[in-house]
Amino acid sequence: MVEPIQEPDSPLSGDTPALRLFALLELIAASDRQVSLPTLVNETGLPKPTLHRMLQQLESAGLLVRAADGRSYVTGVRLHRLAENLLLNDSRNAGRHVILRHLVEELGESCNITALSRGEVVYLDRVETPEPLRFYLRPGSRVPIHCSASGKLFLAQMPVQQRRKLIGHAPLKRYTKQTITDPEALEAELARISELGYAMDDEEFLPGLVCVAVAVPREDGGQPVLGVAVQAPVMRLSLDDVTTTLPALRRAAEAIGRHEVGADAAEDGGLFKTQDEHAW
Secondary structure, eight states: OOOOOOOTTOTTOOSSHHHHHHHHHHHHHTOSSOEEHHHHHHHHOOOHHHHHHHHHHHHHTTSEEEOTTSSEEEEOHHHHHHHHHHHHSOTTHHHHHHHHHHHHHHHOSEEEEEEEETTEEEEEEEEOOSSSSOOOOOTTOEEESTTSHHHHHHHHHSOHHHHHHHHSSSOOOOOSTTOOOOHHHHHHHHHHHHHHTOEEEESSSSTTEEEEEEEOOOTTOOOOOEEEEEEEETTTSOGGGGGGGHHHHHHHHHHHHHHHHTSSOGGGTSSOOOTTTTOO
8 A cells, every 4th residue: 555645744744654653653752642543634634544444453462552531642662661761771871870879969868750650650770878777669660649859840830620620530649657648738738838839758658758859841841841859857958958959959960951951961060079069
């Protein structure tokens, strides 16, 4: 079968059928809502039979799945796993890890780099404190979005409709007596986080554990996709001391942001200088 010729300005333009399938996958993954066949016809200008065939191919590969209504499509588990593996095994992780190690050396507590994945927070990287009393969580670990500092930070950055859709599928699970389980109370907390520019976990996920997180800024000013956080036992990091960690956290977040776009490559010496200078 001969593939139809794509218009030059088509969002699904590509030299091969595989590239056009990939372009369709990119278009669906970039949407914050379920997409239907008629919607895709309107957005791409492609014939309905062509798009239907492409969607069937992606669905059979496990990259897309049907939504509950049976007519719309969302990204599938296989695609999410691919995205997570790319984040966890990205060649840029070495540079991120150096920044994280310097942050731990300055703050003296465990720190991690986080991202949002399938409605949870995943640790892309983590460096543990040398202190004997610590909460050990390895890279790849997942924590709930509504009661973790990074999770609340990501929620606060989202459009309201997207946020409510994400957290509205199931009751907010209580993990400790501090966990926020009331949707209105959570919305008030997210509004406060949006105003302050950082988020805290006040023993909301694990008893005795306090966490502070800031977002990694994006060069294009878009919605942040990475966070940097510090975690510590409450006896070493009280809520009164939280703001003392913010300068170092924000320096690390800015350094990671520069690293992500390659503005200052670690191998050129422009991203970090010495441990004592903390010149990220």
